[in-house]
Amino acid sequence: MKRAILLKTRQVVELLPRAPFHFNATLHKPDHFPSADNAWEPGIRWQTMRWHRRPLGLKFEDCGTVSRPRVRLGVWSKSGLAAAELNSLTQEIGYRYNLALDLADFNRRFQADPQLGPALRQWRGMRPMSPGGLYEYLLIAIVLQNATVRRSVQMLQTLLEHYGDRLKYDGRTLYGFWEPAALNIVSEEELRSLKVGYRAKSIQRVTAAFASQGLDELALRALTPAARREALLGLYGIGPASVGYILFDVFHQWDELNYISPWEQKIYSKLFFDADPETPMPAERLLDLFRARFGGYRMLAVHYLWEDLFWKRRQGGLDWLDKLIRL
DNA sequence: CATCAGGGCCCTG
DNA sequence: CAGGGCCCTGAT
Numbered sequence: 372m373k374r375a376i377l378l379k380t381r382q383v384v385e386l387l388p389r390a391p392f393h394f395n396a397t398l399h400k401p402d403h404f405p406s407a408d409n410a411w412e413p414g415i416r417w418q419t420m421r422w423h424r425r426p427l428g429l430k431f432e433d434c435g436t437v438s439r440p441r442v443r444l445g446v447w448s449k450s451g452l453a454a455a456e457l458n459s460l461t462q463e464i465g466y467r468y469n470l471a472l473d474l475a476d477f478n479r480r481f482q483a484d485p486q487l488g489p490a491l492r493q494w495r496g497m498r499p500m501s502p503g504g505l506y507e508y509l510l511i512a513i514v515l516q517n518a519t520v521r522r523s524v525q526m527l528q529t530l531l532e533h534y535g536d537r538l539k540y541d542g543r544t545l546y547g548f549w550e551p552a553a554l555n556i557v558s559e560e561e562l563r564s565l566k567v568g569y570r571a572k573s574i575q576r577v578t579a580a581f582a583s584q585g586l587d588e589l590a591l592r593a594l595t596p597a598a599r600r601e602a603l604l605g606l607y608g609i610g611p612a613s614v615g616y617i618l619f620d621v622f623h624q625w626d627e628l629n630y631i632s633p634w635e636q637k638i639y640s641k642l643f644f645d646a647d648p649e650t651p652m653p654a655e656r657l658l659d660l661f662r663a664r665f666g667g668y669r670m671l672a673v674h675y676l677w678e679d680l681f682w683k684r685r686q687g688g689l690d691w692l693d694k695l696i697r698l
Numbered sequence: 699c700a701t702c703a704g705g706g707c708c709c710t711g
Numbered sequence: 712c713a714g715g716g717c718c719c720t721g722a723t
Contacts, residue, residue: 518719518720566718
């Protein structure tokens with residue numbers, strides 16, 4: 372096992388998200404598969420992150436309320452960040468966790484929706500979030516493809532163990548994602564030996580896009596949605612399902628919902644039509660419903676109901692859902 | 699034991 | 712634009 376890197380310098384920043392802000396429903400997504408780059412307990416999330424090549428350990432602590440939100444962010448590093456670095460890091464975290472997102476229009480518009488209204492009240496102030504950058508998300512999307520959840524978990528774990536950093540901070544040891552350049556020199560054979568299968572080629576080519584072709588996440592943020600989609604679809608191994616997730620989670624396109632995969636189709640059919648998962652509604656019919664009911668915020672609306680469902684699943688009793696997830 | 703499909707995507711015809 | 716093939720794994 373790799374030796375752990377000790378992140379011994381801690382710096383603290385106070386974050387003030389725009390109210391309303393729901394700490395736990397923002398900082399923990401029960402539908403995400405578990406991975407060793409983060410940990411959560413109510414009121415606290417630990418998350419590793421690489422910023423300007425430095426491996427960091429983050430700790431978010433809830434120190435406020437939904438209407439008076441305050442988050443203490445601990446930043447652990449090897450030797451401390453300069454003020455400008457800490458500042459740019461804080462900006463980026465604000466972006467990735469949508470801390471400044473104004474939900475007023477969204478909340479107003481759907482408060483009376485018989486299905487969405489109650490979820491908006493229960494999870495008032497929840498935002499989507501994506502702790503990693505585009506590169507990390509692409510890797511996660513690739514290991515999700517055509518695999519059961521358990522296998523996806525295994526593939527990411529193996530990749531983190533082989534190419535990531537073991538980071539020790541705040542009494543925990545978590546893995547940090549590798550720098551694309553560090554993986555760019557690895558052969559397809561070596562990757563295949565880690566049992567990622569045919570995904571090895573996608574991993575290599577996506578990594579090369581960052582490490583040697585200069586793909587720039589910030590530049591993609593500045594593109595129009597259509598150009599951004601096209602650029603992402605141009606990446607080898609990235610198709611409509613992965614792009615849909617990325618445009619929403621990484622690029623914050625709240626109305627992005629144009630593709631429904633078969634397993635999601637079953638869940639949506641049950642949620643919105645109470646249909647038996649064995650005989651789901653046609654995906655087109657679901658998409659029409661979303662357009663009509665949630666237009667402008669299609670995926671954000673569905674995100675609230677989806678998270679609500681997966682929080683409920685934690686309490687147990689959703690056998691039909693457990694069967695569809697098959698951990 | 700063998701067979702099969704899974705939280706897709708690429709490539710071919 | 713439909714359909715076959717792809718790595719591996721656990722379920723059947």
